[in-house]
Amino acid sequence: MNNPFTLSFGLEPASYIAREQQTNQVIHSFTGDPSPSHLYMISGIRGAGKTVFLSELEDYFRTEEWIVYDLSIETDLLRSFAAKLYNDERLYRLFIGAKINLSFLGLGVEIQGASPISDLGTAIERMLAIVKKQGKKVLISIDEAINSVYMRQFASEFQIILRNHYPVYLLMTGLYENLYNLQNEKTLTFLYRAPKINLDPLNAAAVTLSYQKIFHNSIEDARKMAALTKGYSYAYQVVGYLCWNMNIHTVTDELISQFDRYMDEYVYAKIWSELSPVKRDVLNAMAGTSSGSVKEIRQSIGMSTQEFSVYRSRLVQQGIIQANGYGRLTFTLPRFKFFIQNQVY
The missing domain is CATH 1.10.10.10 (Winged helix-like DNA-binding domain superfamily/Winged helix DNA-binding domain)
Structure with missing residues (x-):
């Protein structure tokens, strides 16, 4: 059996402790009729498990009813969303049939008899009207959001989309200070009212039981391993990863020494540099x-x-x-x- 733990950020490891309460909070909110919210902002320190949490929700919503798009914060978010929507194989023929001509924007081919749309926001709303008519919903996820020009433009358009009652939902993750700066923009005050989830430390009992199940050690040894992590998601992976590779199932001086080195190199030095x-x-x-x-x-x-x-x-x-x-x-x-x-x- 391969090591069930991973040191790679963003990858969902084989051993993962789900945050069921917070996951269900988002699911119930987005699937409610009517939906009490179309937006969640998810914050947490580096290594808190934001990306894995986001991926888990994306996987849940990948159904016949939902269309899920993952947008990169490094791109023009509005244009990227429009391109993904227009080129989606489930929707493309519908857009062509409705004579939505995005050739002026460089997002599609020329359609005879249809005037090209020159405004990106208008193009998105025209497409969303068809998505709504088809009874589908769109989930957009943005990982590690920051207060950039592209993010502000996207958030402003998303606010218009909400006012026009389109079935579009947004999940954003980010460091607390980045999300705080974004919602502090004068034109984006609606973000203040958006529900927020802060990824707190993992439950100590859940971490203990996870270690005991994987390493078949005593409850005392599993508790010592869990105590070393303090519920920090990345530390849970590091302790498990090291114990697996070192073939040990309790806390030792050598484990602590290796733990300090890995935490310094992989996450703490970065956190410190950003302060x-x-x-x-x-x-x-x-x-x-x-x-x-x-x-x-x-x-x-x-x-x-x-x-x-x-x-x-x-x-x-x-x-x-x-x-x-x-x-x-x-x-x-x-x-x-x-x-x-x-x-x-």
Whole structure:
């Protein structure tokens, strides 16, 4: 049997702990009659499992009733959506029959007797009207959304699509700060009202049972392995991957050493590089305390209560730290404190 765990981001591994409650939340919302929402924004830190969660939902909706399109954030999203829709083999003949001429936009052939459509938004709505008439629904997924020109253009058009009651649904994943910046655009305030899912740590009991099932170890050893991950999705994969390759089924010093190396190389260095200097100062001060006392952290970097509150809130929302009782903070990422303590400034 091959290693059921993977270190590759975005690939659904053989061993995967589903987030059933959050998955069902989206499914029930999109399939309701009427649908209470046509949009979900899914946030989480790198390695939280956003892409795999998105893929799971895409697979669920790939049915006769639904048409699923995965758009790349690096492309012109509106044009990409229009092209995928127009060239879909399930719909193409219907569009030709309706004399939808997109030759001016470079998306189709010239149709005799049909004036070419010059506006991309108009072209999309003409096609969606036919999709609606056929009783089908469209799901669009965008992974790792950012506040770019193409994303803002797409979101603005999606808002118009919603107002015109077309059966189109949107799933967006992204880092908290990227989604926050996007919804903060003055013309995209409707995103503030969109339901949001933050991918919290995996259930400890589920992680424990998964390890026990795969490694056939004791509940005590499985719990130790689960505790090392702290529920972080990528850490769950790393611990499982290493234990499988090392042929061990409990936490050892060698496992911890390898775990630190892999987490540094594959995810922590990237997370650290994307933090502002001030956030790094806060986390470095936090790693230098044994108590996690907010007062001690704040005073060590000479920061006012009000200023510190802003950065603490952002780091909590990013999924890097969490409150642990009144006036104390802890790291949510496994052995991230050790990682910080070994950084060279």
